[in-house]
Amino acid sequence: xxxxxxxxxxxxxxxxxxxxxxxxxxxxxxxxxxxxxxxxxxxxxxxxxxxxxxxxxxxxxxxxxxxxxxxxxxxxxxxxxxxxxxxxxxxxxxxxxxxxxxxxxxxxxxxxxxxxxxxxxxxxxxxxxxxxxxxxxxxxxxxxx
Amino acid sequence: xxxxxxxxxxxxxxxxxxxxxxxxxxxxxxxxxxxxxxxxxxxxxxxxxxxxxxxxxxxxxxxxxxxxxxxxxxxxxxxxxxxxxxxxxxxxxxxxxxxxxxxxxxxxxxxxxxxxxxxxxxxxxxxxxxxxxxxxxxxxxx
Amino acid sequence: xxxxxxxxxxxxxxxxxxxxxxxxxxxxxxxxxxxxxxxxxxxxxxxxxxxxxxxxxxxxxxxxxxxxxxxxxxxxxxxxxxxxxxxxxxxxxxxxxxxxxxxxxxxxxxxxxxxxxxxxxxxxxxxxxxxxxxxxxxxxxxxxxxxxxxxxxxxxxxxxxxxxxxxxxxxxxxxxxxxxxxxxxxxxxxxxxxxxxxxxxxxxxxxxxxxxxxxxxxxxxxxxxxxxxxxxxxxxxxxxxxxxxxxxxxxxxxxxxxxxxxxxxxxxxxxxxxxxxxxxxxxxxxxxxxxxxxxxxxxxxxxxxxxxxxxxxxxxxxxxxxxxxxxxxxxxxxxxxxxxxxxxxxxxxxxxxxxxxxxxxxxxxxxxxxxxxxxxxxxxxxxxxxxxxxxxxxxxxxx
Numbered sequence: 234x235x236x237x238x239x240x241x242x243x244x245x246x247x248x249x250x251x252x253x254x255x256x257x258x259x260x261x262x263x264x265x266x267x268x269x270x271x272x273x274x275x276x277x278x279x280x281x282x283x284x285x286x287x288x289x290x291x292x293x294x295x296x297x298x299x300x301x302x303x304x305x306x307x308x309x310x311x312x313x314x315x316x317x318x319x320x321x322x323x324x325x326x327x328x329x330x331x332x333x334x335x336x337x338x339x340x341x342x343x344x345x346x347x348x349x350x351x352x353x354x355x356x357x358x359x360x361x362x363x364x365x366x367x368x369x370x371x372x373x374x375x376x377x378x
Numbered sequence: 379x380x381x382x383x384x385x386x387x388x389x390x391x392x393x394x395x396x397x398x399x400x401x402x403x404x405x406x407x408x409x410x411x412x413x414x415x416x417x418x419x420x421x422x423x424x425x426x427x428x429x430x431x432x433x434x435x436x437x438x439x440x441x442x443x444x445x446x447x448x449x450x451x452x453x454x455x456x457x458x459x460x461x462x463x464x465x466x467x468x469x470x471x472x473x474x475x476x477x478x479x480x481x482x483x484x485x486x487x488x489x490x491x492x493x494x495x496x497x498x499x500x501x502x503x504x505x506x507x508x509x510x511x512x513x514x515x516x517x518x519x520x
Numbered sequence: 521x522x523x524x525x526x527x528x529x530x531x532x533x534x535x536x537x538x539x540x541x542x543x544x545x546x547x548x549x550x551x552x553x554x555x556x557x558x559x560x561x562x563x564x565x566x567x568x569x570x571x572x573x574x575x576x577x578x579x580x581x582x583x584x585x586x587x588x589x590x591x592x593x594x595x596x597x598x599x600x601x602x603x604x605x606x607x608x609x610x611x612x613x614x615x616x617x618x619x620x621x622x623x624x625x626x627x628x629x630x631x632x633x634x635x636x637x638x639x640x641x642x643x644x645x646x647x648x649x650x651x652x653x654x655x656x657x658x659x660x661x662x663x664x665x666x667x668x669x670x671x672x673x674x675x676x677x678x679x680x681x682x683x684x685x686x687x688x689x690x691x692x693x694x695x696x697x698x699x700x701x702x703x704x705x706x707x708x709x710x711x712x713x714x715x716x717x718x719x720x721x722x723x724x725x726x727x728x729x730x731x732x733x734x735x736x737x738x739x740x741x742x743x744x745x746x747x748x749x750x751x752x753x754x755x756x757x758x759x760x761x762x763x764x765x766x767x768x769x770x771x772x773x774x775x776x777x778x779x780x781x782x783x784x785x786x787x788x789x790x791x792x793x794x795x796x797x798x799x800x801x802x803x804x805x806x807x808x809x810x811x812x813x814x815x816x817x818x819x820x821x822x823x824x825x826x827x828x829x830x831x832x833x834x835x836x837x838x839x840x841x842x843x844x845x846x847x848x849x850x851x852x853x854x855x856x857x858x859x860x861x862x863x864x865x866x867x868x869x870x871x872x873x874x875x876x877x878x879x880x881x882x883x884x885x886x887x888x889x890x891x892x893x894x895x896x897x898x899x900x901x902x903x904x905x906x907x908x909x910x911x912x913x914x915x916x917x918x919x
């Protein structure tokens with residue numbers, strides 16, 4: 234698990250605000266929480282320096298006291314990085330789009346908008362996904378309330 | 379007139395044209411419907427042909443539960459078919475929503491949207507069961 | 521030249537991601553394509569939260585009827601990681617065996633559909649006839665033709681006997697001979713080459729940039745296969761090559777899939793030779809300790825991704841699924857752009873979006889005259905075949 238630990242160490246060296254002591258590491262899998270402010274830069278860093286060029290998907294979940302977003306990214310050697318950050322809950326949450334880094338992210342981010350009701354800044358206009366056309370406005374199935 | 383009706387019923391019984399529509403299934407029943415067309419099962423020996431347009435079809439074969447998005451579409455297709463028309467619900471989900479019972483986008487079995495004449499259960503329904511269902515339906519046409 | 525807008529779909533409700541395309545045409549060429557999804561959205565991720573871990577195996581198996589074993593395997597792997605369960609070797613071998621048999625049935629199915637879309641009905645009927653051999657094997661081993669229900673938390677539900685292993689080997693001989701024949705058909709038959717060479721191109725760079733996966737990416741020369749990169753189960757104990765091709769078009773995707781068939785036969789022979797004796801499962805508690813786990817699995821269509829978060833109860837807190845077709849859809853609009861309308865069916869079919877030959881309505885609208893025509897998929901397919909027949913031998917691509 235040399236490579237996994239190397240990635241974590243360089244991350245914490247570059248971004249002192251990231252606490253890697255909470256990270257869960259297993260063979261070819263890393264689960265790491267980062268502060269929201271550091272997230273985009275950490276993602277750019279991982280993509281540019283460590284070759285995490287593929288976005289598997291984005292999970293959005295309602296953790297009760299806020300929303301949690303998990304970006305699952307992978308490299309060519311089979312390492313899967315699960316980078317998480319938390320935001321406040323309720324209506325009016327805005328997160329930034331990762332489209333500048335991962336161009337295949339459109340449907341994953343549209344799904345966050347549809348199912349969790351968060352606004353993704355920088356996502357082009359388009360038909361909602363995946364809910365039906367006659368779905369009642371303002372209802373988001375993945376919220377816990 | 380009676381003779382014409384008899385001839386028409388005979389023709390309908392001997393060569394029904396079917397159309398297949400998936401209203402939200404997992405695809406398993408769909409490939410079994412397709413498999414019944416291929417050499418092993420060869421549904422065409424009963425004169426049954428798969429058609430692309432609902433306007434040509436006598437029998438609508440539906441698979442899967444009805445999702446909110448597909449509900450209007452399945453009704454449109456049903457209305458486009460000419461009388462007399464028959465509906466076969468293929469698979470457990472089409473009969474009763476099956477494992478998808480209670481999902482927020484699932485309205486229920488096919489019979490929540492359109493009237494159903496024949497239910498073929500199974501997950502997925504085997505090609506033999508689908509052929510059996512269609513043939514039993516044909517026997518009811520007098 | 522008048523521009524036409526062609527909405528294609530949504531009566532293509534093939535799997536969990538039926539799509540509807542809007543194609544803007546300039547003459548015969550597609551100038552722009554957009555895609556809309558969600559017609560078969562059933563809300564399974566939410567439903568999974570109100571079902572127990574055991575019930576979810578059978579729910580998630582029904583995400584897709586063609587790669588059902590891939591989804592259930594991927595899901596049980598996440599739960600086993602959470603519970604810290606060590607799956608016995610024999611069970612891992614049986615999972616890999618079913619997984620490879622599923623790949624064979626899926627690729628043969630695809631070969632038939634591809635033949636159907638390019639008007640090569642003989643190939644369709646041949647491939648589906650041979651597919652029945654592997655369906656019989658799957659039924660013998662698992663009890664069902666599709667949706668096998670083989671996986672349980674901590675192992676598999678059924679054992680395989682030596683006699684069954686012998687029958688599988690006999691079936692493989694027959695399948696291998698047939699696949700050799702299909703390989704020759706694809707490499708030598710001009711009909712196939714004319715309709716597929718240079719069609720639906722997706723370069724290596726574009727494929728990686730747009731996040732394509734599976735045979736679509738491997739046909740562009742990228743060596744990427746979860747079975748090699750992130751081997752779960754026993755794939756690191758099997759000797760196999762990742763099938764790739766340099767054509768980066770529909771032809772390349774066909775070659776990759778046929779080569780993968782040969783590799784799968786090779787792997788199944790190794791599995792049956794190497795499979796150890798031992799128990800079939802370990803006990804996994806009903807309540808799973810809190811935590812999170814992600815798993816990836818190389819489904820026939822590409823990388824399948826599952827993520828499960830547990831909260832210490834017998835029901836998961838969140839289950840997230842990303843099926844391979846969704847990853848490939850960003851690339852498909854790119855592949856259609858600039859191509860001929862007549863090639864759209866085979867290009868869409870070439871990503872293998874669990875196509876079922878259902879009717880898909882196509883409304884052709886001529887923007888200049890306001891003429892409005894309703895086409896179905898059959899008519900588009902017919903149009904496509906006729907169009908190519910007229911130009912037939914003059915496409916410029918020859919072997």
